Amino acid sequence: MTQLKPETRAWLNATGFAVHSEAPWLEALTHGSFNGGANAASEADYQRLEFLGDRVLGLSVAAWLYRAGDAPEGRLSQRLNALVSGATCARIARNVALPDHIRLGKQAREDGGADSDNILGDVMEALIGASFIEHGYEATRDVIYSLWAEELSGDSGKAKHPKSALQEWAAGNRRAMPNYEVIDRSGPDHAASFTVQVSIHGVGTAAGIASSKSAAEKRAAKAFLEEFG
Template structure:
């Protein structure tokens, strides 16, 4: 396993990460493409396992903060949580702290702009959180998240948005297909019509709602979807 470069170690320390074991942080900053340029050498672990772990630590930390910070109902909490832990938010914070310059990429991936890719930056932000958790435990990782996410937590991300907009943002932030709405049933006379609308996202699930207009049924279906799957 490679060691951290002096520049990367200095950057991690300046960002607030306490570095003890080089290998954890090297892994957190190694993209899968890096191994393509090793010319027969043993492959080095990439960040995927730490990304998996960091995603859960981030979700728990932000959910805990939201629970303590307000008395909002579950749907509102889920809406804010989805916005605050989305790939787009993670990428924005990674970019703000200058993570791109320290990601270990293969030659082609770097030439293709991987160091400024929202997908890669978002993944690396989660893997850094995972490394922080492994090195220092949950309490330190949680406080690091609160510090890095301070402006996001104090902002308007995920607040009071129309459920359809919130669902679309959730899908984009979680790299899912866009929501699809369909009228499952229309019943009753014209002056008292009832619409049953289903919203679905491929490989996630579906939710239905009934209302006196198609638009209201879509809104309620999106809200139900977020409450069940968000």
């Protein structure tokens, strides 16, 4: 009988996905390309759990957005779509080192499957589905809110991206276009921290820190607008 690797079980528990029965977690982490040798035919992949997890994620985030303010339906939908997108799921998957634990076939792994936004996003949703099977909605919702905390409190899906807003501000004030520079990178690859500085000649500079270069640029742009805008 196939079992989770000890390091994968420990990772799941540390990430907030408490493991009781191993079966749904094995399924959630298994890509269709995975070759289990003689038992390959019995290896279920993540697609059914992804279907379930996608719905649980959507409901959880929609409930959070509803309680968070009184924005009109159109803006709520815009934020919801951004927060549950494949790109957001993949970004969170990277932040928690999910790529290290996906069960991929040899060719799929060599082709970069462990860093594919599509695969990472799907597996993240499948893990949410597995959590729902094991622990129900409320416990799974709480894990989602923990993993999505930075995204929920950030600007995902809001009307104007800070970098776009800063570029428009610079043009409107007849200033040079913003220049972004990574001035520090620290931490291991699976938990890296980037510090990005944005500058506009003749105005000033501001910095942002985040777990990805793009997120740090966004925070730097937001900080610049708050200080000089």
